[in-house]
Amino acid sequence: MWALVAGCADGEAVSAAHVCGAAVVAVEADGAALSVAARPDRRQRAHATDAVAALLEEQQFTLGEGPSIEAGSSGGQVLVADVSAPAGASRWPMFAPAATAAGARGMFAFPLQVGAIRLGVLTLYRVRPGSLTREQVADAVTLCRTAVAVMLAAGRPPLNGAAPDQGAWPLGGPGEGRxxxxxxxxxxxxxxxxxxxxxxxxxxxxxxxxxxxxxxxxxxxxxxxxxxxxxxxxxx
CATH class of the missing domain: 1.10.10 (Arc Repressor Mutant, subunit A)
Incomplete structure (x- = not known):
């Protein structure tokens, strides 16, 4: 997984964009977003691969519900094969219709955490319904650990050999728009x-x-x- 992330970085310092890009490839998703927790009650988007992923994050932030919100608060994986199914609609009555209208069906949220400390959430979506395989779930979890390692490596030389930016947040900046x-x-x-x-x-x-x-x-x-x-x- 690290080789995949480093390949997406192509010599640059690894950022949230590269982790999301690797996740899309590894999990065969259509898009991904990574958010970080500035405080236990505050999350901000670090990166979204496309407009739909960004919209899904913003809708969840606005509505206060959805797989990313749930994964961030519970610390557990939230894997939904089809948000438009009755189970999804009853679970997130406001977000599920918004996600379906945006073109997302399968949604999968994975917490970034070290022990009990929750650092953020990696969320992926697919335009078609369907579950992840066990291997894809394992790959996503490994990518979350990679993201955490990058976050905790601020100021250290990145593993792909690129020169570190001592003043930069290691996942690509202070986040967007919160x-x-x-x-x-x-x-x-x-x-x-x-x-x-x-x-x-x-x-x-x-x-x-x-x-x-x-x-x-x-x-x-x-x-x-x-x-x-x-x-x-x-x-x-």
Missing amino acids: IEVYQATGMVAVQLGVGLQDAFAALRARAFTEDVPLARLARQVVDRRLRFHPDDFPDN
Whole structure:
């Protein structure tokens, strides 16, 4: 698996993009995304191989449910042969229809962790339904361990011989697009007079109700073009 990752890197320092690319090949998936846990309650996307993989990650972040969310919180593998099946729809009533509409059927999420410490999630999707073979599951788990090794090797020379970047995060940068969401969560908490968890729930609910990306709504809050009012939440 490391040889496959190094081959995707082609002489560059290994990044999240190379791990995702190797996972797509090894598991015969159509796309992959890797997210990292900045805190136990916060995940951000490090890389997505394509627009569908990115959308699936964003939908799960917005809706608060899905295989990536479940794998990250439970620390176990979440392997779903067909998210559009009744079992998937009952398990994730909001995410399953969104994933199906995006063109994903099979979805497979694997936690990145060291002992009890959860560092992130590797999620793969297929456009056709179907289960992974035991060998494919084993390969995905090995790639997760490879990703963890890369994450823990910050500042060390990478195994493929490329020069290390002492100032770079080892999986390709600080992630994409979540800082403003957390800034907005803090602002909404003050505006509503609630805790961060309730504020995040209110932000997520509004994004879902108005059918806009959570990051876009957060930008409106941060730019002070949108304000949450307690009167909008009579049960608060």
